[in-house]
Amino acid sequence: MVRLASAVRSPLGLCLVLCTIVAVATLCGASFGPRLERSTGTALIMLILVVGLKVFIGDSGIFSFGQVAFMGIGAYTTAITTMSAQQKKFQLPNLPQTLADLQLSGWQAALLSGLVATLVAGVLSIPLVRLSGLTASLATVAILIAFHSVFQNWKTFTRGSSGIILDSDPPGLWVLFAWACAAVVVAVILRQSPVGLRLAASREDEIAARAVGIRVWWERGVAFICSAFIVGVAGSLFAQYFGSLNPDSFYLPLTFTAIAMLVVGGLTSVSGAVLGTLVISIALEILRAFERGVHIGSWLVPSRPGLAEVGLALLLLGVLLVRPAGLTGGRELTSLRWRRPARRRPPTPPADSSTGSEPPGTPQDRVTGGGASPTAGRAAH
Amino acid sequence: MSGFLQFIVDSLTAGSFYALFALGIALIFGIMQLVNFAHGELIMVGAYAVYLLQDLPWPLVLALVLAIVTVTALIMERVAFRPIRGANPATLLITSFALSFLLQNLARMFFTSLPKSVDIAPLLRETLLHGSVTIGWLNVITVATTVVLLGLLALFMSHTRVGVQMRAAAEDFEMARLCGVRSNRVIATAFAISGVLAGVGAILLVGQTGGVSVGIGLTPVLFGFTAAAVGGLGSLPGAVAGGFLLGLATTFLQQVLPFEFASYRDAFLFVGVFALMALRPGGLFRVAALTPRV
Numbered sequence: 001m002v003r004l005a006s007a008v009r010s011p012l013g014l015c016l017v018l019c020t021i022v023a024v025a026t027l028c029g030a031s032f033g034p035r036l037e038r039s040t041g042t043a044l045i046m047l048i049l050v051v052g053l054k055v056f057i058g059d060s061g062i063f064s065f066g067q068v069a070f071m072g073i074g075a076y077t078t079a080i081t082t083m084s085a086q087q088k089k090f091q092l093p094n095l096p097q098t099l100a101d102l103q104l105s106g107w108q109a110a111l112l113s114g115l116v117a118t119l120v121a122g123v124l125s126i127p128l129v130r131l132s133g134l135t136a137s138l139a140t141v142a143i144l145i146a147f148h149s150v151f152q153n154w155k156t157f158t159r160g161s162s163g164i165i166l167d168s169d170p171p172g173l174w175v176l177f178a179w180a181c182a183a184v185v186v187a188v189i190l191r192q193s194p195v196g197l198r199l200a201a202s203r204e205d206e207i208a209a210r211a212v213g214i215r216v217w218w219e220r221g222v223a224f225i226c227s228a229f230i231v232g233v234a235g236s237l238f239a240q241y242f243g244s245l246n247p248d249s250f251y252l253p254l255t256f257t258a259i260a261m262l263v264v265g266g267l268t269s270v271s272g273a274v275l276g277t278l279v280i281s282i283a284l285e286i287l288r289a290f291e292r293g294v295h296i297g298s299w300l301v302p303s304r305p306g307l308a309e310v311g312l313a314l315l316l317l318g319v320l321l322v323r324p325a326g327l328t329g330g331r332e333l334t335s336l337r338w339r340r341p342a343r344r345r346p347p348t349p350p351a352d353s354s355t356g357s358e359p360p361g362t363p364q365d366r367v368t369g370g371g372a373s374p375t376a377g378r379a380a381h
Numbered sequence: 382m383s384g385f386l387q388f389i390v391d392s393l394t395a396g397s398f399y400a401l402f403a404l405g406i407a408l409i410f411g412i413m414q415l416v417n418f419a420h421g422e423l424i425m426v427g428a429y430a431v432y433l434l435q436d437l438p439w440p441l442v443l444a445l446v447l448a449i450v451t452v453t454a455l456i457m458e459r460v461a462f463r464p465i466r467g468a469n470p471a472t473l474l475i476t477s478f479a480l481s482f483l484l485q486n487l488a489r490m491f492f493t494s495l496p497k498s499v500d501i502a503p504l505l506r507e508t509l510l511h512g513s514v515t516i517g518w519l520n521v522i523t524v525a526t527t528v529v530l531l532g533l534l535a536l537f538m539s540h541t542r543v544g545v546q547m548r549a550a551a552e553d554f555e556m557a558r559l560c561g562v563r564s565n566r567v568i569a570t571a572f573a574i575s576g577v578l579a580g581v582g583a584i585l586l587v588g589q590t591g592g593v594s595v596g597i598g599l600t601p602v603l604f605g606f607t608a609a610a611v612g613g614l615g616s617l618p619g620a621v622a623g624g625f626l627l628g629l630a631t632t633f634l635q636q637v638l639p640f641e642f643a644s645y646r647d648a649f650l651f652v653g654v655f656a657l658m659a660l661r662p663g664g665l666f667r668v669a670a671l672t673p674r675v
Contacts, residue, residue, distance in 0.1 A: 061471070062471075063471045063474060063475065127655070127656070127659030127660075128659070130659060130662070131658065131659065131662050132662075133470065133471075134414075134416060134470050134471075134474070134614065135610070135614075135658055135662045135663075137416075137471070137474065138416070138606060138607070138610045138614075138658065139654075139655050139658045139659065141603070141606065141607075142607065142651040142652075142654045142655040142658070143651075143655060145603060145647060145648075145651045146647070146648045146651040146652050146655065147648075149644075149645060149646075149647040149648035149651070150645070150648050152644070153644045153645050153648070252599070256478065256479075256482050259475065259478070260479070263475055304490050305489060305490070305493070305494070306486040306487070306488075306489035306490040306494075307486075307490060309482060309483075309485075309486035309489075310483055310486045310487055310490065312482070313479045313480070313482040313483035313486065314483060316475075316479040317461065317476065317479045317480065317483065320465065320472065320475065320476050320479065321461075321464050321465060324465070324468065324472055
């Protein structure tokens with residue numbers, strides 16, 4: 001029993017638990033008609049994006065609004081490299097010859113998109129990692145706006161605001177599922193790695209972390225680049241799955257939805273990213289049904305564009321006001337304590353520790369200071 | 382010569398807009414470390430108020446719009462920001478982001494996303510001076526209003542009791558409270574002033590663009606942010622300086638960039654902003670109270 005409990009709590013156990021949750025959700029979504037299947041695909045892509053965001057935002061504590069720009073980079077890379085030659089001649093006639101001849105398969109394009117996003121992020125991270133807190137957040141807003149402007153205007157590669165239509169076959173749900181699981185595994189490994197632990201320490205107290213010899217800029221840079229890779233892959237899958245993209249797909253609304261998912265789930269854990277995506281995707285699906293207008297008995301609720309977004313914003317505000325650390329409280333599912341911990345821990349271990357459950361000091365607890373996630377740190381005014 | 386004069390006029394006008402928007406953001410940031418993304422939606426509320434009231438005589442429009450925006454700002458503070466006051470800046474930022482998204486989509490539900498045209502005062506479209514330099518009434522009114530508002534704000538901050546208390550709260554909120562400054566009153570006043578600034582900004586903006594749409598607040602808030610960050614978040618003189626600097630930079634880029642790159646103006650601008658932030662993270666006017674003490 002003790003062995004089972006600690007096996008579940010290991011990183012491998014966490015990966016298995018999370019992937020099982022995603023698998024069950026995908027199965028449920030896939031078995032209820034084509035419209036829900038489409039939403040499931042969207043949710044899986046969002047999951048990859050949110051996990052990518054978590055790798056940087058959750059572990060470094062710096063809110064980045066710019067990651068969606070890397071999604072755009074991934075999406076355009078995929079569009080350019082997977083389109084057939086005739087379509088390219090028609091939609092992007094001015095491409096350089098080497099790109100015009102190139103045609104990659106789906107997974108090759110996804111990897112390449114991740115790499116391109118990584119390269120761009122690598123360059124941007126050199127100045128960015130020196131910044132902390134709000135200045136860093138505002139700098140990432142500048143990144144988002146600058147890239148949006150580039151996507152809109154660099155017509156040779158992006159076709160501007162007319163957008164690009166892809167002619168390749170969309171990937172199946174299980175391909176998306178595999179990528180999502182890969183993202184979850186990478187995020188869990190990163191979090192448990194020495195770099196991830198040091199980064200989490202710098203999130204809790206940057207000055208103390210520097211004082212014990214953590215460079216901080218290096219850890220932030222690694223997380224930023226890994227995050228960009230995952231987000232770039234998400235962008236590639238976005239392009240392949242939806243088959244069309246334009247610059248506005250990768251701007252503030254998408255940033256908002258992704259950050260809402262992350263915050264609702266709980267910033268600092270991969271479980272939070274998974275649960276947040278799941279909860280918000282389901283909520284959005286229900287709200288969109290209302291938005292289109294539904295019959296309740298004989299009473300017709302008229303269609304109201306904007307209703308889903310209003311609901312999403314209210315949900316996020318509610319979570320921020322009531323439970324600012326998110327649904328998971330910033331912990332991993334496998335290390336949740338189901339009973340409320342006592343305010344002051346007694347000097348002797350509680351009696352139930354001998355009957356199976358682990359003592360309450362898992363590595364995550366120690367680093368996050370027992371649930372003091374960045375969003376939970378309130379001063380009493 | 383006339384080209385230069387035109388350049389000055391244009392950058393002053395753009396700078397006035399940005400300074401107005403940046404001030405509203407910096408004022409609140411200084412006191413409660415909240416980057417108010419929803420400031421753009423205050424401008425949006427103002428703009429729709431102008432649209433709904435445009436048939437009334439203009440002094441009435443002016444007064445009503447300012448009142449509506451100020452009340453909205455106060456409600457915003459009471460409902461959304463007071464419960465999480467003192468939370469960490471990232472949480473505050475996300476809250477204001479959510480609020481902004483909420484208000485924008487509420488407006489979309491009621492007014493749809495189609496832009497509406499507004500014609501408040503035909504005067505604003507007339508030009509004052511023709512010839513080599515074009516100066517419209519709008520330029521004059523924008524710059525004059527900004528200068529007057531800046532003067533009034535400076536007087537308010539230095540010569541009234543609440544103003545002095547606001548500066549004290551920006552310096553050290555806890556200490557100010559211990560000395561008897563009422564935090565609720567100070568913060569509410571800051572929101573009221575930022576509401577007035579947003580209202581004035583909204584009227585001028587509608588006068589300039591002649592239309593209202595759901596996204597009208599986005600560009601102002603992004604530029605206001607950037608101006609405030611460039612100037613040094615939390616510093617009021619910094620926000621004004623940042624606003625005029627940004628106005629200068631946009632006008633300059635517009636004139637200097639060759640035609641095929643003109644549409645990239647914002648990309649160049651924000652790359653510059655990014656570089657400036659990396660080189661001087663505290664902004665031009667660093668606020669001592671905001672650097673962490675070790």
